[in-house]
Structures are given as C-alpha cells and as structure tokens.
Amino acid sequence: MTKVKICGITSLDDALLAAEAGADALGFIFFEKSPRNVEPERAARIIAALPPFVQAVGLFVNAELDYVNETADRCGLDIVQLHGEESPEYCRLVRRRVMKALRVQGMESLAPMADYHVAGFVLDAYSPNAHGGTGETFDWECAIAAKEKGTVILAGGLTPDNVAAAVAKVAPYGVDVSSGVELSPGKKDREKVGKFIKQAKGFF
Structure with a gap:
C-alpha cells in the first residue's frame, strides 16, 4: 500500500488530524x-506528541550539515529530506536516513540518482524560483523510469483529485503532499487531508 507523507506541518492540531486520517x-x-517554515522548538514539541508509528521527516534546503544533524537530534527526526543541491558526500554525513529530492524537468533530471546512496528519492516538479511546494506536476513517465534507479516518493502538484490516478500510473513507494491539502500555506484542510489519504491508499 502506498505510503503517504503530509508535509508542511506547523501545528499540533494539523499533525494529529493527519495522523488520525492515516498519514504514515x-x-x-x-x-x-x-x-x-517551522522553528525547531515548535517542531520538537509537536513530534513529541505524535502517536507511535508516525514518522517525523525534517526538510532542509542547502543547510549547514551541523545544523541538520543538531536539529534532527533536537527534534527527534526519523528521516531527513534534502531539497537543495546537497552532494552525495553531504548525504552520507547526515546522521539519519536520507531522502534526496530531485526537481524533475525531464528524463535527464534522473541522472544524479546513480551517485546517491539514500533511502529514497522525492521527485518534485522543477521550478527556477522554488525548491518545492509549487503545486505543479511533472511528466509521471519520468517517475516510472526513476523506479529502476531507487525508491520513489512522488510529489509535485498532487491533490485529492489526482493522487489516485498518480498512484495507479506510477505505483510509487509513497506520495508527498503539502499545498494540495491546505486552506492556506501551513494550515491543513481536514477534508482534503482525509480524502487525499483515502485516495492514495485506495480506500475510495
């Protein structure tokens, strides 16, 4: 069954509603x-209150390695997700399992996957102005091809209305959503979160 990550959590209420709806x-x-953006202190308080079996993922963009490792320890992160231009060597020095994000323009965007030895790859839509969270999709054929190179978590423009089609076409290990289930940036919509998770996991 497809794993679901709800990203951009900024409050305990949103964290618990996502967990209760079945987020992994x-x-x-x-x-x-x-x-x-969430301050480490707030994230630590939210993560400490999560139910068991819900993974806490910290997303960083071109951050100092010491900051990443210190924040992971401080907050009790299970996984670190890197959305910048972090090198394979940088990833090896992170003291957590790593998911490396790639911003996909076409098949050529998958070439770096061979250099990284990480737990998984988050495939997101390319934007020259943002490192994710754009709400834009990309050619899912690229995600299908990427599965031959590593574990794929599909992101980029997913919503409750298209995630079932995405899962049916790509059959990724997991899906990752932020803006597609929000009322406003950082504030989740209960109905959208619930519908997204049901659609992603096939509970129509």
Missing part, C-alpha cells in the same frame, strides 16, 4: 524562505 509520515520544513 509528517514533514516539518526547516527553511526560512518557506511559508511553511
């Missing part, structure tokens, strides 16, 4: 330029 993982963004 919750994403916390530690990137000041994001409208969903």
Whole structure:
C-alpha cells in the first residue's frame, strides 16, 4: 500500500488530524524562505506528541550539515529530506536516513540518482524560483523510469483529485503532499487531508 507523507506541518492540531486520517509520515520544513517554515522548538514539541508509528521527516534546503544533524537530534527526526543541491558526500554525513529530492524537468533530471546512496528519492516538479511546494506536476513517465534507479516518493502538484490516478500510473513507494491539502500555506484542510489519504491508499 502506498505510503503517504503530509508535509508542511506547523501545528499540533494539523499533525494529529493527519495522523488520525492515516498519514504514515509528517514533514516539518526547516527553511526560512518557506511559508511553511517551522522553528525547531515548535517542531520538537509537536513530534513529541505524535502517536507511535508516525514518522517525523525534517526538510532542509542547502543547510549547514551541523545544523541538520543538531536539529534532527533536537527534534527527534526519523528521516531527513534534502531539497537543495546537497552532494552525495553531504548525504552520507547526515546522521539519519536520507531522502534526496530531485526537481524533475525531464528524463535527464534522473541522472544524479546513480551517485546517491539514500533511502529514497522525492521527485518534485522543477521550478527556477522554488525548491518545492509549487503545486505543479511533472511528466509521471519520468517517475516510472526513476523506479529502476531507487525508491520513489512522488510529489509535485498532487491533490485529492489526482493522487489516485498518480498512484495507479506510477505505483510509487509513497506520495508527498503539502499545498494540495491546505486552506492556506501551513494550515491543513481536514477534508482534503482525509480524502487525499483515502485516495492514495485506495480506500475510495
């Protein structure tokens, strides 16, 4: 069954509603330029209150390695998700399992996958102006091809209305959503979260 990560969590209420709806993982963004940025202190309090079996994922963009590892320890992160230009060597020095994000323009965007030895790859839509969270989709044929190179978590423009089609076409290990289930940046919509998870997992 497809795993679901709800990203851009900024409050305990949203974390618990996502967990109760069946989310497998919750994403916390530690990137000041994001409208969903969360302070480590707040993230730590939210993560400490999560039910068991829900994974806490910390998202970073070109951050200092020490900051990533210190934040992971401080917050109790299970996984680190890297959305910048972090090198394979950088990924090896992160003291958590790593998911490396790739911004996909076409098949050529998959070439770096061979250089990274990470737990999984988050495939997101390319934007020259953002490191994710754009709400844009990309050619899912690229995601199908990427499955031959590693574990794929599909992101980019997913919503309750298209995630079932995405899962049917790509059959990814997991899906990752943020803006597609929001009322506003950083504030989740209960109905959309519930519908998204049901659609992704096939509980129509």
